[in-house]
Amino acid sequence: MPVPPQRRLIFAHVDEPGYTNDIGCYLRHGGYEVMKRAFARKPEELIDEVKKSGLRGRGGAGFPCGVKWTLVDRKSGKPIYLIVNADESEPGTFKDRYIIHQDPHQLIEGTMISCFANNVRQAYIYIRGEMPHGARILEKAIQEARDHHFVGKNILGTNYSCDIFVHRGAGAYICGEETGLIESLEGKRANPRIKPPYFPAVLGLYQCPTIVNNVETLCHVKHIADIGGEAYTKIGTPNNTGTRIFCVSGHVQRPGYYEFECGKITLGQLLNDVCGGPRPGRKFKAVIPGGSSAKVMRFGERYKGKRKVGAEMVDYDWGVEDVPMDFDSLAMIGTMGGSGGVIVMDDSVSMVEALANINAFYSHESCGQCTPCREGSLWMKKITTRMVHGTARAEDAALLKGVADQIPGRTICAFGEACSWPTQSFIAKFGDEFKDYHATRQSAKPEAALPLI
Amino acid sequence: MNLKPETLQRIDEVITHYPVKRSATLPLLHLVQEDAGWISPAAIEWIARKLELQPINVYEVVTFYPMFRQKPIGRRHVKVCRTLSCALTGGYRVCEQFQREFGCRTGEVSADGEVTIDFVECLASCGTGPVVMIDDDLHERVDAARVKALSDEIRTAAQRRPPAP
Numbered sequence: 031m032p033v034p035p036q037r038r039l040i041f042a043h044v045d046e047p048g049y050t051n052d053i054g055c056y057l058r059h060g061g062y063e064v065m066k067r068a069f070a071r072k073p074e075e076l077i078d079e080v081k082k083s084g085l086r087g088r089g090g091a092g093f094p095c096g097v098k099w100t101l102v103d104r105k106s107g108k109p110i111y112l113i114v115n116a117d118e119s120e121p122g123t124f125k126d127r128y129i130i131h132q133d134p135h136q137l138i139e140g141t142m143i144s145c146f147a148n149n150v151r152q153a154y155i156y157i158r159g160e161m162p163h164g165a166r167i168l169e170k171a172i173q174e175a176r177d178h179h180f181v182g183k184n185i186l187g188t189n190y191s192c193d194i195f196v197h198r199g200a201g202a203y204i205c206g207e208e209t210g211l212i213e214s215l216e217g218k219r220a221n222p223r224i225k226p227p228y229f230p231a232v233l234g235l236y237q238c239p240t241i242v243n244n245v246e247t248l249c250h251v252k253h254i255a256d257i258g259g260e261a262y263t264k265i266g267t268p269n270n271t272g273t274r275i276f277c278v279s280g281h282v283q284r285p286g287y288y289e290f291e292c293g294k295i296t297l298g299q300l301l302n303d304v305c306g307g308p309r310p311g312r313k314f315k316a317v318i319p320g321g322s323s324a325k326v327m328r329f330g331e332r333y334k335g336k337r338k339v340g341a342e343m344v345d346y347d348w349g350v351e352d353v354p355m356d357f358d359s360l361a362m363i364g365t366m367g368g369s370g371g372v373i374v375m376d377d378s379v380s381m382v383e384a385l386a387n388i389n390a391f392y393s394h395e396s397c398g399q400c401t402p403c404r405e406g407s408l409w410m411k412k413i414t415t416r417m418v419h420g421t422a423r424a425e426d427a428a429l430l431k432g433v434a435d436q437i438p439g440r441t442i443c444a445f446g447e448a449c450s451w452p453t454q455s456f457i458a459k460f461g462d463e464f465k466d467y468h469a470t471r472q473s474a475k476p477e478a479a480l481p482l483i
Numbered sequence: 484m485n486l487k488p489e490t491l492q493r494i495d496e497v498i499t500h501y502p503v504k505r506s507a508t509l510p511l512l513h514l515v516q517e518d519a520g521w522i523s524p525a526a527i528e529w530i531a532r533k534l535e536l537q538p539i540n541v542y543e544v545v546t547f548y549p550m551f552r553q554k555p556i557g558r559r560h561v562k563v564c565r566t567l568s569c570a571l572t573g574g575y576r577v578c579e580q581f582q583r584e585f586g587c588r589t590g591e592v593s594a595d596g597e598v599t600i601d602f603v604e605c606l607a608s609c610g611t612g613p614v615v616m617i618d619d620d621l622h623e624r625v626d627a628a629r630v631k632a633l634s635d636e637i638r639t640a641a642q643r644r645p646p647a648p
C-alpha cells in the first residue's frame with residue numbers, strides 16, 4: 031500500500047503562509063457560508079447529516095456524534111447546553127491547540143451549526159488554563175462573529191439567538207472528562223459525576239441536557255454540513271469516516287501533526303515515511319498510539335485474528351507497522367485510537383522509567399474521589415519511582431500488576447481505566463524488563479538515554 | 484481587596500455569562516490572581532461574598548486546581564513540562580538547568596524575587612518538546628542553549644524594570 035498524501039480538511043489552513051486568525055481572512059476563504067446554508071435548513075436535517083456521516087468523537091472515546099445528539103433529552107423543557115471540550119489534556123495530544131490559535135472561526139462556525147441543529151441557546155468553550163493566548167484569541171474571534179451576526183442575538187437576521195462564552199480551566203487534567211468539566215464549569219472541584227444517572231445528555235450542566243463535544247469533532251460538523259453526511263462517508267474507511275489528525279511526539283525524526291483519511295495509513299507508514307523513522311543509530315522500541323492512557327504496543331510483536339472486510343471475515347497477521355490507524359483496528363489489537371496522540375519511544379528508553387513518568391502524571395491528576403484510583407495511582411507511582419531511584423525488586427512487576435488490576439471497573443469515571451492501562455500493558459509487554467530491572471538498572475545506559483523521572 | 488478598576492469591571496461582566504453565579508468562581512479566581520499575583524485568604528472571602536457563597540466553596544476550588552496559588556511567587560513564572568513526550572526529549576534536564584540558572588529549586592522564589600520555576604504536567608505541545616511556558620508565552624524545542632538565552636532575557640528584563648516605588 032503506497033503512503034497516501036495528507037488530506038487536510040480540519041488543518042487546511044494551519045501553517046498556511048499569510049493565513050491569519052481574524053474574521054476578515056476567514057471570510058475571504060469562504061468562511062460562514064456553510065453556516066448560512068445550514069441555517070436555511072431544518073435542524074433535524076442537520077442532525078441526520080451528522081448521523082449519516084458516521085462521525086466519531088475525536089476527544090478520546092470515538093463515540094458516534096450523531097448518536098450522542100439523539101440521546102439529548104428534548105422533552106424536559108429545560109434549556110439544552112453545548113460545551114466545547116477544549117481542555118486538550120491527554121498527554122501526547124496537541125491538535126486542538128492549532129485549531130484554536132490559527133483557525134478559531136472554523137471552530138466557531140462548527141459550534142454554531144451544532145447549536146442550531148440541537149436548539150442550543152448557550153454554548154461554552156472550556157479551554158485549558160495553560161492556553162491563555164488561545165482563550166484571548168477565541169474571545170476576540172467570538173466578538174468578531176457577534177459583530178457580524180454569526181453569534182449572539184438574532185443570528186443572520188433570524189429569530190434564533192445563541193451566545194458562546196469562553197471558560198478557562200486551571201491546570202487539572204480531570205477537567206477533560208466531560209462530567210468533571212461540567213462540575214468545573216459550575217464553579218466546583220472537577221469531581222466527575224457517576225453515570226447513571228448523570229449522563230450529560232440528560233442531567234448535565236445545571237442538571238440540564240448538555241452536549242459535550244471535542245474541538246475537532248465540532249470542526250468536522252462544519253465540513254459535514256458543507257458536503258453532506260453521505261459524501262463525508264467517502265472520506266476515510268467504513269465506520270471510521272473522515273480524517274484524523276495524528277499528533278506524533280517523542281523519538282521520531284519529524285514529530286508533528288499530520289492529517290490523513292482515517293484508516294488509510296498504517297502506523298508504520300506514519301512513523302517511518304511521514305515522520306522520517308527513528309533518530310540516527312536508534313531503533314523503535316514502543317509506541318503509545320492514542321494518548322498516554324492507550325495501551326502500549328511493542329515493536330516486534332504480532333497481532334493475529336479474524337476481521338471483517340466488507341461482508342467477509344478474513345485472517346489478519348500484523349506487525350506494529352501494519353496496523354491501520356483507525357478506531358476499530360487499534361481497538362481490535364487491544365489498544366485504542368483515543369485522542370490521536372502517538373508517543374514514540376526508541377531503544378534508548380527504559381520502559382520502567384517511562385512508566386514511572388506516566389504514573390507520576392496520573393497520580394498527580396486523580397481527583398481523589400474513588401479510593402482505588404486515588405490510592406492505586408499513587409502506589410503505582412511510588413513503586414515505579416522507587417524502582418528507579420531506590421531499591422528495585424524482582425517481585426515489583428507482580429506487585430504493580432496487582433495494584434493496577436484492582437482499579438478499572440471500580441471507579442466513578444474512566445480515569446480509573448486510563449491510569450491502570452499503562453501499567454497493565456507495560457508489564458504485559460515488557461514484563462522481563464521490569465523483573466530484571468533490579469539487576470540491569472546499574473549497567474551503562476545508552477548515550478541517548480535521558481532522565482524520565 | 485485592592486483590585487484595579489479594570490479588574491472589577493471585568494469581574495462584573497464575567498458574572499453575567501452564567502445563569503448561576505457560582506459558575507464564575509474560576510473566572511474570578513483567574514482575574515484576581517492576574518491582578519494581585521496570588522490568592523490570599525482575603526481574596527477568597529471577597530470572591531465568596533461577591534458570588535454569594537461560603538468561603539469554603541471558594542477555598543476548596545483554590546486547593547484543587549494547580550494553577551491557583553496561595554502564596555506570592557517570583558515576578559516571572561517559568562513552567563517546564565514534565566510529562567512523557569517532553570521528558571523523552573530532555574524536559575528533566577531543562578528543568579534542572581533553569582534551577583541552576585536562578586539558584587533556586589522548583590516551587591521556590593529566587594533570592595532576588597525574580598523567578599519561580601515549576602515542573603508542571605503536560606502543556607499540550609508534545610510535538611515540539613521540551614516546552615517551557617514563561618508567564619503566558621510558550622517556548623518550544625528548548626535545549627541547553629535556549630535555556631541560557633531565555634534566562635539571560637529574564638535577567639535583562641529585570642534590570643530594565645524601573646525600581647518599585
Ligand SMILES: Cc1cc2nc3c(=O)[nH]c(=O)nc-3n(C[C@H](O)[C@H](O)[C@H](O)COP(=O)(O)O)c2cc1C
Pocket residue numbers: 086087088089090091092093095115116117118119120203204205206207208209242243244245247248443444445448
Ligand atoms: C480522564 C479523561 C480525560 C479526558 N480528556 C479529554 C480532553 O482533554 N479533551 C476531550 O475532548 N475529551 C476528553 N475526554 C473525553 C470526554 O470525556 C468526552 O468523551 C469528549 O469530550 C466527548 O467529545 P467527543 O464525542 O466529540 O469526542 C477525557 C476523558 C477522560 C475519561
Ligand code: SF4
Pocket residue numbers: 204221222395396397398399400401403404441442443444445446
Ligand atoms: S476514577 Fe479517579 S479521577 Fe475519576 S472520579 Fe474516581 S478518583 Fe476521580
